[in-house]
Amino acid sequence: AQSVAQPEDQVNVAEGNPLTVKCTYSVSGNPYLFWYVQYPNRGLQFLLKYITGDNLVKGSYGFEAEFNKSQTSFHLKKPSALVSDSALYFCAVSAWTGGFKTIFGAGTRLFVKA
Amino acid sequence: DAGVIQSPRHEVTEMGQEVTLRCKPISGHDYLFWYRQTMMRGLELLIYFNNNVPIDDSGMPEDRFSAKMPNASFSTLKIQPSEPRDSAVYFCASSLGGISGNTIYFGEGSWLTVV
Numbered sequence: 001a002q003s004v005a006q007p008e009d010q011v012n013v014a015e016g017n018p019l020t021v022k023c024t025y026s027v028s029g030n031p032y033l034f035w036y037v038q039y040p041n042r043g044l045q046f047l048l049k050y051i052t053g054d055n056l057v058k059g060s061y062g063f064e065a066e067f068n069k070s071q072t073s074f075h076l077k078k079p080s081a082l083v084s085d086s087a088l089y090f091c092a093v094s095a096w097t098g099g100f101k102t103i104f105g106a107g108t109r110l111f112v113k114a
Numbered sequence: 115d116a117g118v119i120q121s122p123r124h125e126v127t128e129m130g131q132e133v134t135l136r137c138k139p140i141s142g143h144d145y146l147f148w149y150r151q152t153m154m155r156g157l158e159l160l161i162y163f164n165n166n167v168p169i170d171d172s173g174m175p176e177d178r179f180s181a182k183m184p185n186a187s188f189s190t191l192k193i194q195p196s197e198p199r200d201s202a203v204y205f206c207a208s209s210l211g212g213i214s215g216n217t218i219y220f221g222e223g224s225w226l227t228v229v
Contacts, residue, residue: 046217049217102216102218103159105156106157107156
């Protein structure tokens, strides 16, 4: 069975500082890994994904994520946080189980303080 | 290009009533997902379809919940009878599976309150 863990309910960072939002996963076979962002009262929006190839994936709004197979992690990073990055971030894993089943982590709320 | 369209956006209903949520996926997408989001349980996958066929409904809470996809452009999630604990935001999402990597596109959600 596949699973996703986001160990932090909340991450606080000052504007201009680097940010990391953590994600670990468990899946049989090759995973497709994703990060999504949710702003208040909205649906989730795709940020980036890892399918294969380079372990460092770049996505929207200056975000990037690093796939680490040995640690089964896919942490989201940004070199310099903005106040507008404050939102709820979800890590997700998609794997073939007779169809592409995608499940999400519990979410991490990011607060960027000016 | 239109995204995933859900209706109604907001619904308030009395306990015991039937609730039907509707979804139009992005044209050409072959996967459709129904998720439920609550503060307590986060984002739960209820059921997903591939080419209109239900693949995994293990997340459907109980028999009061049912979902259908009669064609590639329409799906419904029905709750009958509804209960206060069903109050949540219900998201429909669609994707193009396979080698594309299955990026999921979400609708804006249906906010359900059962009183």
